Amino acid sequence: MNTIQKYIEEVCRHIKSKEARKVVSLELEHHLAEKKSALQEKGITGDEADAVAVEQMGNPITVGKEFHKLHKPIIDWGLLSLLVILLGVSLLPKFVFEQMYTGSFLKTLIFSLVGLGISLLIMFFNYRWLANKGLILYGIAIALLFWSAQFGVIHKGRPMLSIFNFKTDYFILVLILGIAWASILSTYAKPIDTSWKLQILVLVAIFIPVVMFSSNTYPFYGALYFILTLILLWNSPLEKKVKRRFMGTQAIVAISVTIVSLLAFIQAIKYTDYTLLKPHHLERINGFLFAEQYKDGAGYQNFIIKDLLGNSSWFGTGEQPEQLSKLPEIHTDFVLTSLIHSIGWFGASIIILIFIVAMIRIGTVFMKTAEPFGRLIVIGGLTIFSLCTLWSLGMNIGVLPITNVSFPFLSYGGMNQMIYSVIFGLILSVYRRRFLVAPTVVSKKI
Known part of the structure; x- marks a missing residue:
C-alpha cells in the first residue's frame, strides 16, 4: 500500500457513513492525483511526490473529521x-x-x-438502489396496464387495477412510471444523446402508457403521466438539443390532440354528429360549462358545488x-x-x-x-x-x-x-x- 492509499484510508477511518467514505475516497484520489501531477512537472517524482502531495492535503485526522461533518446524512x-x-x-x-x-x-x-x-x-432507505431499475419498473408498469385492460374492474364508479383479490387505483402506475423514467433518463443519458434510434425508442415508450391510460378510461392519469414525462425530460442530464427535440415532438402531439378534440366538440354541437365525440362526453362538457341549465342532468354535481360554496x-x-x-x-x-x-x-x-x-x-x-x-x-x-x-x-x-x-x-x-x-x-x-x-x-x- 503506497503513501496516498494509506492517507486516504486514514481519512476515511474518521467518517462514519459508508456511502460518504466512497465519495470522499474518490474525491481525495482525484485531488491527490492532481497534486502529484503538478509536483512531477516540477521535477519531484516517485515516493517523494506522494509524500509531498499528502503533506499538502493536511493532517488526515483533521481532514477526516471535516469530511465527516460535510458528508453526514441530513434530515x-x-x-x-x-x-x-x-x-x-x-x-x-x-x-x-x-x-x-x-x-x-x-x-x-x-x-x-x-x-x-x-x-x-x-x-x-438508499434511494440510489432504484437508480438502475428503470427498465424493470417500466416493464412492470406496462405489464400491469396490459393486465388491467383485460381484467380491470369498476369499483364505485372508478376504473381499478385488479390483481386477483387486490384492487388499487391506477395512480400507483403513474408513480412507478415516474421512478422508471427518472432512472432511465439519468442512467442512459449519454447513449440516448448519441443515438437517434434510441431517441425514437424513448418517444414510443413514453407514448405507450398515454394510450393505455386513455383506453382504460382514465384520461386524467394519461395527461398527468404525459406532463410528468415532459418535466422529467426537461430536467434530465440530456443535451439541450435532444431535450428540445423530445419537447417539440411531444408538443406537436399535444397540440394535435387538442385540435382534434376541439373539432370533435364543434362537430357534435353544430351538426349533432357524434362520430368523434360521444353524447355522454358532450353532456359532461355542457354540465361543466352550463351547470345551472343542466342541473337535473350532467351539471348536477357542478350546480351543487356552486350552491354550497355560494x-x-x-x-x-x-x-x-x-x-x-x-x-x-x-x-x-x-x-x-x-x-x-x-x-x-x-x-x-x-x-x-x-x-x-x-x-x-x-x-x-x-x-x-x-x-x-x-x-x-x-x-x-x-x-x-x-x-x-x-x-x-x-x-x-x-x-x-x-x-x-x-x-x-x-x-x-x-x-x-x-x-x-x-x-x-x-x-x-x-x-x-x-x-x-x-x-x-x-x-x-x-
Whole structure:
C-alpha cells in the first residue's frame, strides 16, 4: 500500500457513513492525483511526490473529521414536519363528517400512522438502489396496464387495477412510471444523446402508457403521466438539443390532440354528429360549462358545488346540510368543497396554504440536489403532488371539470395516503443523502 492509499484510508477511518467514505475516497484520489501531477512537472517524482502531495492535503485526522461533518446524512426537518402536518390535516374531514361515515376517523388515523412509518423507512432507505431499475419498473408498469385492460374492474364508479383479490387505483402506475423514467433518463443519458434510434425508442415508450391510460378510461392519469414525462425530460442530464427535440415532438402531439378534440366538440354541437365525440362526453362538457341549465342532468354535481360554496361563510356553519348528502364522494373527490361549507373559507385557506408551503419546500429540495437521479425523483414527486393538488382544488371550487381525482392526503382512502407517503419518503431520502452522492451522471449502454 503506497503513501496516498494509506492517507486516504486514514481519512476515511474518521467518517462514519459508508456511502460518504466512497465519495470522499474518490474525491481525495482525484485531488491527490492532481497534486502529484503538478509536483512531477516540477521535477519531484516517485515516493517523494506522494509524500509531498499528502503533506499538502493536511493532517488526515483533521481532514477526516471535516469530511465527516460535510458528508453526514441530513434530515429535512422542515419537510418532515410538513408531512406530519398534512397527515394530521387528513384527519380533519373524517372528524367533521364522522356522523356520516362512522369509523372513518379511526381508519384514517391508522392510515396516517402507517403512512408516516413508510415515509420514515424510505427516508433511511438508499434511494440510489432504484437508480438502475428503470427498465424493470417500466416493464412492470406496462405489464400491469396490459393486465388491467383485460381484467380491470369498476369499483364505485372508478376504473381499478385488479390483481386477483387486490384492487388499487391506477395512480400507483403513474408513480412507478415516474421512478422508471427518472432512472432511465439519468442512467442512459449519454447513449440516448448519441443515438437517434434510441431517441425514437424513448418517444414510443413514453407514448405507450398515454394510450393505455386513455383506453382504460382514465384520461386524467394519461395527461398527468404525459406532463410528468415532459418535466422529467426537461430536467434530465440530456443535451439541450435532444431535450428540445423530445419537447417539440411531444408538443406537436399535444397540440394535435387538442385540435382534434376541439373539432370533435364543434362537430357534435353544430351538426349533432357524434362520430368523434360521444353524447355522454358532450353532456359532461355542457354540465361543466352550463351547470345551472343542466342541473337535473350532467351539471348536477357542478350546480351543487356552486350552491354550497355560494352559501359558505368565512368561518363555516358547522352544519351538514341536505346538499352535502346529495353530493357524492364528499369524503374523497369533493372533500374540500364539504370542508369549506363546514369550517369556512378561513379554515380551508389555511389548509390550502399548508399544501402550497409543502410544494415550495419540495422545490427548495430540488434546487439543493445535484445528483441527476435524485433531482428527477424530487421534481417528479413535486409534479405529481402539485398537479393532483391543484386539479383537485380547481375541481372542488368549480373552476375545473370533475374527474375521479383524489385530493392528496385529504381524501379518504388508505392507498391515497400510502402513495403520497412514498413520494414524500423518497424526497426525504434524496435530501438526506444529498452530501453522500457525487453529482455525476452514470451512463450505461442499453
